[in-house]
Amino acid sequence: MTVSISMSVAFYNDIQQHLFPRADRREQGGFMFCRFDKYRREFQVIEWRPLAGSDYAFQERDYLELSDKTKASLIKSAHDLQVSLIEIHSHPRQIKVAFSIADWIGFKEFVPHIRWRLGKRPYAALVFGHSCVDGFAWIDESKLPVSIDGINIGNSFVKTTGNSFKALERGIYGQI
Numbered sequence: 074m075t076v077s078i079s080m081s082v083a084f085y086n087d088i089q090q091h092l093f094p095r096a097d098r099r100e101q102g103g104f105m106f107c108r109f110d111k112y113r114r115e116f117q118v119i120e121w122r123p124l125a126g127s128d129y130a131f132q133e134r135d136y137l138e139l140s141d142k143t144k145a146s147l148i149k150s151a152h153d154l155q156v157s158l159i160e161i162h163s164h165p166r167q168i169k170v171a172f173s174i175a176d177w178i179g180f181k182e183f184v185p186h187i188r189w190r191l192g193k194r195p196y197a198a199l200v201f202g203h204s205c206v207d208g209f210a211w212i213d214e215s216k217l218p219v220s221i222d223g224i225n226i227g228n229s230f231v232k233t234t235g236n237s238f239k240a241l242e243r244g245i246y247g248q249i
């Protein structure tokens with residue numbers, strides 16, 4: 074069973090612009106607020122929030138960490154709206170994107186916490202390269218994510234690289 078995401082062309086363009094600014098080569102991030110259609114297994118993006126410098130505890134060329142205040146504010150917004158969250162960030166220098174080992178370590182800590190806080194709603198993460206994307210979704214009780222198949226953007230479908238799930242299966246991220 075595949076999992077996909079749908080969003081408007083306008084959201085997609087705004088997100089691309091935010092994730093790849095001309096004069097800043099650090100990683101950038103944001104969050105999308107979504108309804109999850111459990112029959113289609115599709116996250117439908119209804120809103121998104123770019124993250125700015127003050128939202129981060131650390132923002133480097135290859136590492137992002139949110140401040141506790143930002144995490145609390147995102148959880149509160151998602152809770153109030155009764156929606157799922159998708160975290161997004163960029164890997165500006167990667168050709169065929171996949172999550173890093175640091176990303177995976179972050180998921181192991183953050184995903185169970187945020188899902189517990191949001192009533193076990195599905196959660197997902199996307200990593201964007203300049204012209205590619207990859208993602209994981211946590212839908213059921215399993216700690217193991219599933220690969221996101223792709224993103225429906227208006228009338229087009231952007232398929233993920235699938236590289237993160239291959240890395241997971243090969244044990245590259247270490248213990249699950």
Ligand SMILES: [Zn+2]
Pocket residue numbers: 162163164172173176200
């Ligand atoms: Zn990353």
